[in-house]
Amino acid sequence: MIVIQNINKIYSNGYHAVKNVSLEIKTGDIFGIIGLSGAGKSSLIRLINRLEEPTNGKIIIDGVDITALSKAKLLERRKKIGMIFQHFNLLASRTVGENIAFSLEIANWKKSDIDRRVTELLELVELSDKRDYYPSQLSGGQKQRVAIARALANNPDVLLSDEATSALDPKTTKSILELIKNIQKRFNLTVIMITHQMEVIRDICNKVAVMTAGEIVESGSVHHIFSNPKTEITKELISYLPGTEEKGIDIMKTPGKSILRLEFLGTIADEPIISKAVRTFNIDFSIIGGSIDHLSTMKVGHLFIELSGNMEQQKEAIQWFKNEAGVLTEVIYNGI
Numbered sequence: 001m002i003v004i005q006n007i008n009k010i011y012s013n014g015y016h017a018v019k020n021v022s023l024e025i026k027t028g029d030i031f032g033i034i035g036l037s038g039a040g041k042s043s044l045i046r047l048i049n050r051l052e053e054p055t056n057g058k059i060i061i062d063g064v065d066i067t068a069l070s071k072a073k074l075l076e077r078r079k080k081i082g083m084i085f086q087h088f089n090l091l092a093s094r095t096v097g098e099n100i101a102f103s104l105e106i107a108n109w110k111k112s113d114i115d116r117r118v119t120e121l122l123e124l125v126e127l128s129d130k131r132d133y134y135p136s137q138l139s140g141g142q143k144q145r146v147a148i149a150r151a152l153a154n155n156p157d158v159l160l161s162d163e164a165t166s167a168l169d170p171k172t173t174k175s176i177l178e179l180i181k182n183i184q185k186r187f188n189l190t191v192i193m194i195t196h197q198m199e200v201i202r203d204i205c206n207k208v209a210v211m212t213a214g215e216i217v218e219s220g221s222v223h224h225i226f227s228n229p230k231t232e233i234t235k236e237l238i239s240y241l242p243g244t245e246e247k248g249i250d251i252m253k254t255p256g257k258s259i260l261r262l263e264f265l266g267t268i269a270d271e272p273i274i275s276k277a278v279r280t281f282n283i284d285f286s287i288i289g290g291s292i293d294h295l296s297t298m299k300v301g302h303l304f305i306e307l308s309g310n311m312e313q314q315k316e317a318i319q320w321f322k323n324e325a326g327v328l329t330e331v332i333y334n335g336i
Contacts, residue, residue, distance in 0.1 A: 001027050002048070002158070002190060007057035009043050017043040019214035021057075025207070027157075030184055030191045030296070032205035032222070034198065034237060040214040041194045045162050048192065049081045050074055061158065079107055082151030086163035088143040090135040096146050097122070097131040103153045121149035125179065141172035148179065152187075159184070159191045165200060173197075177204045181296070198237045202226065204296050210234045226300045227263040228328060257308045258335040259288070262321060263328035264301030273325050274305070281317045283309030304332070311335060 002025040009018040017040045025031045035041050046052040048059055050066060058065050066077055090099050097118050104114045122128045125145040135143055144164060151159060161180070165173040181204050184191050193205060201208050201222060209219035212233045218225060229235045253259065262273070274285055290303035307314045314335065321329040 001025065001062065002192075003058075003060040004048070005058040005060070007044070007047055007059060008055045009040075009047060009052060010055045017214055018047065018054075021211075021214075021216050023209055023216065023219065025190060025192065027190050028184075028188050029207050030181070030193065030205045032193045032195060032201040032208040033211055034195055034201055034208060035211035035233070036196060036237075039211040041196075041211055042162055043214075044211070045160050045192060045194045048158075048160060049078055049083060051083075079154040080156045081158045081160065082154070082156035083160040083162065084144065084147045084151050084164045086167055088135070088140075088147045090143060090146060090150075092135055094134075095131065096127060096133050096135070096138070099135070099146055100150045100153060103150055107154055117153060121152060124152070124183070125149045139172075140168050141176060144168065144172075144176055145179065148176075148183070152183065155187075157189060159189045160194075161191065162194045163196070164193075166195065166197060173200070174203070180204060196237075202295050206296060210237065222295050223265055223300050226295060227265055227302070253333045254335075256311065256335050257306050257333075258314045258318065258331065259333040260305050260307065260318065260321065261330040261332055262290075262301075262303040262305065263330075264299070264303070265328070273321075273327060274303075276325070277317060277320065280320065281313050283307055283313045283317060307335075 004021055004023040007018055007021045008016070010016050021044060033041050033044065043052060047054050054067055057067070059067050061077070064077070066074065069077060091102065094102065100118045100121055101114050104117060109117070118131070122131055125148055127142060127145050127149070130138065130142060135146070138146070165176050168176060177200065180191065183189065193200060195201065205222050207220070208222050208225050209216045210225070210231065210233060211217070217231045218229070218234050225234060226238060229238055264273070274287070278285055284307070286306040286308070288304040288306055290301065307317055318329065318331060321327055
């Protein structure tokens with residue numbers, strides 16, 4: 001488990017990059033930290049392995065406060081914290097195999113053990129045939145696979161990913177995320193994903209924290225954040241939600257017609273809720289917009305509907321959605 005307690009980072013120029021951040025990341029989580037550029041995400045992840053020194057606060061990993069470790073003990077603990085970067089950080093003068101071996105050489109592994117371990121890792125990331133290639137001969141996705149193999153060299157229990165897919169095309173991003181997901185499951189790693197891409201959070205993470213201006217403004221299970229975002233920045237990041245386009249909703253507001261936002265979690269997203277409502281109430285239901293997203297943990301459905309007809313029936317339908325249909329219901333406009 002990783003416990004971050006009131007961490008701050010103030011740079012020498014006075015810039016307060018991370019402000020009183022506290023998080024709890026359980027063993028085995030794929031925990032996403034998302035925000036726009038300048039939110040403080042990369043500073044925070046570099047504090048977790050002390051590539052950056054915190055101004056104050058604590059970072060406790062498996063009961064050990066790493067902010068209190070000496071340099072020697074920190075170097076030893078870092079062997080169990082792998083990290084992958086946006087721009088791969090491979091050594092151009094070394095082959096793929098030599099890049100992976102580098103961290104093992106620093107850790108004083110025996111040469112015979114290094115060769116065996118490099119072979120294992122290349123098989124894991126499906127690059128066995130690229131061992132003698134140089135980084136310049138690889139695609140972006142292949143370079144990131146090498147970087148992932150290198151990060152796993154010392155059998156870490158924590159894997160940090162700092163915008164690892166933001167330089168990749170969508171197809172390659174999907175394959176890298178699938179690789180990370182499989183690796184996490186196989187080795188029960190705790191993974192922390194720094195990203196500005198909500199699709200990364202959607203596809204791989206089970207927990208998420210939203211960061212802006214150095215602060216965590218919202219955190220929780222991915223399906224709860226997706227289905228019911230609380231802050232404007234979260235709504236902005238979840239850009240597919242038609243509910244964030246308040247002007248569009250305003251244009252559609254018509255006296256006598258209610259507008260609802262329905263949120264479906266899990267298997268209920270597959271159920272014919274609207275057709276049941278049509279059979280139950282003698283009013284009209286018009287679908288304004290919506291979608292179903294397949295998160296890493298469950299399905300989340302979003303639906304905006306307009307109710308028209310008898311106002312008492314509309315009110316009864318709203319209560320039915322809230323109490324009997326099992327969906328999260330928000331009245332965007334009550335028809336008055």
